[in-house]
Amino acid sequence: MKLNYxxxxxxxxxxxxLVVVAGFMLFVKPAIDDCSQASSDLESAKVQLSDLQDQVDKDKNLAAEIQSLYTSTSQVAANFYDYQVAYKATDKVRELFAVDDVNIKNSNMTISAYGSAVLQPYTYTSTATATDFDTKVDEYNNAGSTDSAADTTAENTDANAEQTAQTIGYYSLDIQFTSSLSGFKNFADNLTTNNEKSMVIKNVNIENVNESEISGSMTLNMYVLKKLADPSAS
Incomplete structure (x- = not known):
């Protein structure tokens, strides 16, 4: 068939x-799609970079914050005995008994297996009796400060609400002993003034209290914490 002009x-x-359409579909459109995807990836990378920069800014003082937390935690932990095996715990008690103004002799000492106890915060409530006159004086002193007192009470309530019980390790030691009464009193006083203040007289039974030498039994609870390693040393 002959075609005319x-x-x-x-x-x-x-x-x-057809060539133009085929070229567009085969070359131009994929290039446009790739460009669009690259633009989207770039924006996503910018957001990620911004987040990382924010994290870096937050973490730039992390080492100092960790050291500060370690220091404050160590100050609290200093009130507790370091975690130790049972025989070292009994050795520590013997050291406290051997102080010059104490000199307690134990005839028998047994120690429990390592266990855990819950330390619960508490608030001291005075049981002192107030007279009517004392009450009137308090009312006069507190006049005009009701709102302030209420705010303080609310703040204290909130603070107490934030406090939670803590589980801590401990040993319980049952001890038969002989001592002078003054020596035993000194031992009890020393428990509140030693560097570690986490040894507590759970109960005590003293015989012949009016004699120069007393004898009896007591139970000591020794609360221990495993001390943290200094992060600055690592």
Whole structure:
């Protein structure tokens, strides 16, 4: 079939259009899609970079914050005996008994297995009796400060609410002993003034209290904490 000039022109135009469309679909469109994806990836990377920079800014003082927390924690932990095996705990008690103004002799000492106890915060409430006159004086002194007192009470309540019980390790020691009464009193007083203040007389039974030498039994609770390693040393 012989094509005239018009038909040939139409075929050429159609062919060119097909080539253009095919080129667009095969080359241009994928390039546009890749560009769009690269732009999206770039924006995502910028957001991630911003988040990382914020984290870096937050963490730049992390070492100092860790050291500060370690220091404050160590100050609290200093009131407790370091975690130790049972025989070392009994040795520590013997050291406290051997102080010059104490000199307690134990005839028998047994120690429990290492266990845990719950330390619960508490608030001291005075049981002192107030007279009517004392009450009137308190009312006069507190006049006009009701709101302030209420605010203080609320703050204290909130603070107490934030306090939680803590579980801590301990040993319980049952001891038969002989001592002078003054020596035993000194031992009890020393428990509140020693560097570690976490040894507590749970109960005590003293015989012949009016004699120069007393004898009896007591139970000591020795609360211990495993001390943390200094982060600055690592």
């Amino acid at each position: 018009r038909d040939k022109l139409i075929l050429i135009v159609v062919f060119v259009l």
